[in-house]
Amino acid sequence: MTRQYKAPRGTQDILPADQPWWDYVRDTAARLAREFGYAQIETPVFEEAPLFTRGVGEVTDIVQKEMYVFQDRGGTDLALRPEGTAPVCRAYLEHGMHSLPQPVRLWYITPIFRYDRPQAGRYRQHHQFGVEAIGEAGAAVDAEVIELLWRLCGELGLTGQTLHLNSIGDQNCRPAYLEMLRGYYRDKLSGVCEDCRARFERNPLRLLDCKQEICRPVIAVAPPIADHLCDECARHFADLCSYLDAAGIPFALNPRLVRGLDYYTRTVFEVQPREEGGQSSLGGGGRYDGLIEQLGGKPTPGIGFGSGIERIVINLKRQEAPLPDARPLQVYVVVQTPAARVPAFRLASDLRRAGVSAVAGSSERSLKAQMRHADALGAVYAAILGERELAEGTVALKHLADGTQETVALAEVAERVGPA
């Protein structure tokens, strides 16, 4: 009669079997971020909704149809975080981080919510590792941030990924380019998909990354934005490329890469895995020199990226990347006689206190059952407490892999089984 509860559509439980992969990715990301001089930040899971509508852009799909918005009991419009950059910029402003040494380098790992139709590698709740460098306009930070994302993939053991790079200009050169692009499209609108006709009006830059078959030939000969940057943007882009070359990071110039958040300026980039699927992108980001001002701050440049942990894990599994050894359970304490219940519990407790992982078996179960259990849990040792051991203050310590067994004083178990 009672209904079966399930995780809501598009969400998933990350079960113990998957945790080693998650730990691996999280630990590697955190280590790398610190190595690059980034400090961790955590922002709330929800924010005032206008932060995103204004920051990310009213006409983006994320804002128009993918945000989880709700009112709290006080009537405030809130939104579950649909992306990571705007909240960090809000925190930068709110806490006066402009008075810290610039740029302020921050990283985070956080859940992201988007009301999307779920499919492979796409969820309504997913997790992003992201990085933001705020307060520095020079192309070296762009290269640094890109290097961090690139290194993450490499450190994790992913192979065959490609870095796509483009520049989409700034306030000075983009308007003129968009006019040129419109001019180019104007007489071709009849030969282009329906979405693109809408894009022509609303968001012409997006014409360039339409995937429809009909639009491909039109895009192929469209004027690339990289050829129409103003001097400063062109200079910035050229600098970035030389920094990347210097760091030995291979990149592919992709004139069709524009990305879907309105706040991007100049640099945009994306890392695609070896095996490309529908939505494969492992991570992407770009420069957002106008965002902080948009949010009410003084003009402040910034750059960052977000990378999807679920997708990274999917690719690690697909590529059969090796995982660092998981730490096995060290000791399973076998309760052989009812009289040993308390001493067995005590032994397990003492072991844990000494930093040795241990679980106590149940006196309800037979010796045989407990031994099986110890084996099934992958314990390294079984510590058996029976009448004899109880009388002597010892345990029978059996190494399960090779079957050897010895009698050890209770007080010495920890050091006997401990690492070394």
Added chain:
RNA sequence: GUGGGCGUAGUGUAGCGGUUAACACGCCAGGUUGUGGCCCUGGAGAUCGUGGGUUCAAAUCCCAUCGUCCACCCCA
């Protein structure tokens, strides 16, 4: 938002008009005297996603609905 595939024990599957709904793995217990892995035996566990319909008879056919997966779209 649009299109397609699939929903049978915890997991993976078989059955495709009439069966006590099967098998494997997993789980629990036992295989006499204090010891796991292999093996053997037994047990628990499924109103066959849900609701309608067709039929003497439905897990099997039809419809709807929900869920899920995949593609478009969008993005991480």
